[in-house]
Amino acid sequence: MKPIMKESPLSRCLAGGVFLATCLLAPLAQADTLEVRFGYLQWQPDRGPALARLTPEPEDAGLQGAQLAISDNLSTGRFLGQHYQLESAILGSEDALLEALAAMLDADIELIVLNVPATTLRKASEIGGERALLFNAGARDVSLRLDECSPYLLHTVPSHAMLTDALAQWLNVRRWRSVFLISGTTDDDRAWAEAFRRSAQKFALNVVTDKEWTFEADMRRNASAELPLFTQGPDYDVVVVADERNDFGDFVPFNTWLPRPVVGTQGMAPDAWHPAIEAWGAAQLQNRFAKQAERDMTSTDYAAWAAIRAVGEAVTRTGSDDMQTLRDYLLGDDFELAAFKGRPLSFRDWNGQLRQPVPLAHPNSLVAMAPFEGFLHQHTELDTLGYDRPESRCRLTD
Amino acid sequence: MKIATRLAAFCLTLGLSTPLWAQSLAYVSNERDHTISVIDMATLEVVDTFPVGQRPRGILLSPDESLLYVCASDDDTVQVVDLATRKVIDTLPSGEDPEQFALHPNGRHLYIANEDDALVTVLDVETKRVLAQIEVGIEPEGMGVSHDGRWAVNTSETSNMLHWINTETFEIEKNIVIGSRPRHVEFTRDDALLWASAEIGGTVHIIDVESLEEIHTIDFRIPGVNQDRVQPVGIQLTSDGRYAFVALGPANHIAVVDAQTFEVLDYLLVGARVWQVALSPDEKTLLTTNGVSGDVSVIDVDKLEVIKSIDVGRFPWGVKITSGTQS
Numbered sequence: 001m002k003p004i005m006k007e008s009p010l011s012r013c014l015a016g017g018v019f020l021a022t023c024l025l026a027p028l029a030q031a032d033t034l035e036v037r038f039g040y041l042q043w044q045p046d047r048g049p050a051l052a053r054l055t056p057e058p059e060d061a062g063l064q065g066a067q068l069a070i071s072d073n074l075s076t077g078r079f080l081g082q083h084y085q086l087e088s089a090i091l092g093s094e095d096a097l098l099e100a101l102a103a104m105l106d107a108d109i110e111l112i113v114l115n116v117p118a119t120t121l122r123k124a125s126e127i128g129g130e131r132a133l134l135f136n137a138g139a140r141d142v143s144l145r146l147d148e149c150s151p152y153l154l155h156t157v158p159s160h161a162m163l164t165d166a167l168a169q170w171l172n173v174r175r176w177r178s179v180f181l182i183s184g185t186t187d188d189d190r191a192w193a194e195a196f197r198r199s200a201q202k203f204a205l206n207v208v209t210d211k212e213w214t215f216e217a218d219m220r221r222n223a224s225a226e227l228p229l230f231t232q233g234p235d236y237d238v239v240v241v242a243d244e245r246n247d248f249g250d251f252v253p254f255n256t257w258l259p260r261p262v263v264g265t266q267g268m269a270p271d272a273w274h275p276a277i278e279a280w281g282a283a284q285l286q287n288r289f290a291k292q293a294e295r296d297m298t299s300t301d302y303a304a305w306a307a308i309r310a311v312g313e314a315v316t317r318t319g320s321d322d323m324q325t326l327r328d329y330l331l332g333d334d335f336e337l338a339a340f341k342g343r344p345l346s347f348r349d350w351n352g353q354l355r356q357p358v359p360l361a362h363p364n365s366l367v368a369m370a371p372f373e374g375f376l377h378q379h380t381e382l383d384t385l386g387y388d389r390p391e392s393r394c395r396l397t398d
Numbered sequence: 399m400k401i402a403t404r405l406a407a408f409c410l411t412l413g414l415s416t417p418l419w420a421q422s423l424a425y426v427s428n429e430r431d432h433t434i435s436v437i438d439m440a441t442l443e444v445v446d447t448f449p450v451g452q453r454p455r456g457i458l459l460s461p462d463e464s465l466l467y468v469c470a471s472d473d474d475t476v477q478v479v480d481l482a483t484r485k486v487i488d489t490l491p492s493g494e495d496p497e498q499f500a501l502h503p504n505g506r507h508l509y510i511a512n513e514d515d516a517l518v519t520v521l522d523v524e525t526k527r528v529l530a531q532i533e534v535g536i537e538p539e540g541m542g543v544s545h546d547g548r549w550a551v552n553t554s555e556t557s558n559m560l561h562w563i564n565t566e567t568f569e570i571e572k573n574i575v576i577g578s579r580p581r582h583v584e585f586t587r588d589d590a591l592l593w594a595s596a597e598i599g600g601t602v603h604i605i606d607v608e609s610l611e612e613i614h615t616i617d618f619r620i621p622g623v624n625q626d627r628v629q630p631v632g633i634q635l636t637s638d639g640r641y642a643f644v645a646l647g648p649a650n651h652i653a654v655v656d657a658q659t660f661e662v663l664d665y666l667l668v669g670a671r672v673w674q675v676a677l678s679p680d681e682k683t684l685l686t687t688n689g690v691s692g693d694v695s696v697i698d699v700d701k702l703e704v705i706k707s708i709d710v711g712r713f714p715w716g717v718k719i720t721s722g723t724q725s
Binding site: 072075076079080281284287288313316317336337338342343344380381382 | 495513514536555557558559570573575578579597600624625626627
């Protein structure tokens, strides 16, 4: 049992029945209060013009998740004499972001969530060194988890490999094993498609056709003419699309040569989170989020939320705000996070990846939650998703 | 038993509208059907299904067993059902999204967990006045009141705490952090111990009420079931202090625990995603609500065997059993 700081000014304040807002303004920086400070930094490069324009990622995707996690942590912390703060910035360039990071480090902020591309994350991780524990809430690249791990970088966003493994498991369960794969031409698209090819091999799928979409045509006019021709070929059960920036993928469903379902980055997609998830208490999280942000919670919001909630959980359990103590606890066997996906989440101690179920959803509904029954693992079924310990060259805790 | 059956048959043939003795009945809330199923405990069959408000979850009997209180979560009310007519006769101002509740032994003070608002609402069921709203952790869920009426305990699922509320002052006196996602609490008959389940932690925590310290943690290991599927929710304790029954959620088993040594004696296979459990007043029968399979499993407490499953509505959640002697 952890000692409970019964006489914190906050619990007195609450016991007196004073309204919460007043309580939060009460003097918190007292000796028996832990002050936990977080940073949140975001820079995502412009992904260029896309043909589909209905569902752009909200500009504050990630930041709103971080803010909700702070308020969740505060609600818990007020009973335990723990207080949480967030300093955040959305930057316009990589240089600006790295400067903001250096400033946070100088201000002794030691817990920082980053929503940036992989190239920026590598630089940030070098700057951070051992001075701060960084959380990756924006980059899905496999290499960051496979061979370029940094001991002070944890990943709360799933890797491409986790997402495509979830999809491939499901296709195997449905016995839709012949795949027509269409990939876009950006690095992200190619990375996603490459991850899928590996997943297909892992889960006994057969990629019968593997094509890149390089057309320059305006799909809003020509989709019905171009795509049926493009998707001609040997018979397939399903079309898998790799189009991360949502350029052409939304035009594939209902325009295939054969009457087949479309999955991948469009159609039914695997991701960290989806607004349609409501089981496992998720309805409450979605409600809290919608009330705060006045929009739905995205996967990036979820990844940022999970990072700050994970630390909050570690602070509650260890009673400490020491970064090193928190890192060791997060990577240890005792850590588990209840995060509304039906199973406890924990960090893979070899590469710092948060192991988590992966929802498969189409725009308005949840279809399934991977991993699926029958895909066995000697430690946890969650490690059937993504690179397992023997496949990764990283050993963070050795 | 045989005589009783014959007598029942005799009554039926005579066409008596009311039997000579009141029946023991079980009430099951069906979360996705917005109904309550009524099970006759003598025949173990569903004898009626009646509509209530939206998304009924926690249910409670009044001390005289004449009323059923229903948390109609999506209607943001607690409904009062007259069990003689099976009609909703009243609604109580419960606060938003009521999920579970507990009635103080005085029969008047209802402690309601408002899941969306991080509040516990205390309501006087007679005057319908809200006596207090108490700020608790995120997603308050489980509620229990000690038999002596001194403590009301609330669990907050995301804050992972037990909040100990003084029932005279309505103030929190102690917060105890336990395993992840605490769901349900149950006091022993003598109020010496509190049992609390932690769904994601996969554990049950035993708290000594005198010192308000945790004295034991129970782990569950079912051969062939992945550990992260073991998610304890509902708990029932026999009044003789012999057994505790713990519903293990998607592990689809009920754990039978020795309530003295805290040793797990057995795991009984029931329906899919078992949520809540209820003991019949004679403590010979245990019912479990199985959310995903939409049925109720019947366990013979003496033999520790599952003897039947009964189809009810979609996503059965709460269950309570009348003694049949009160009305």
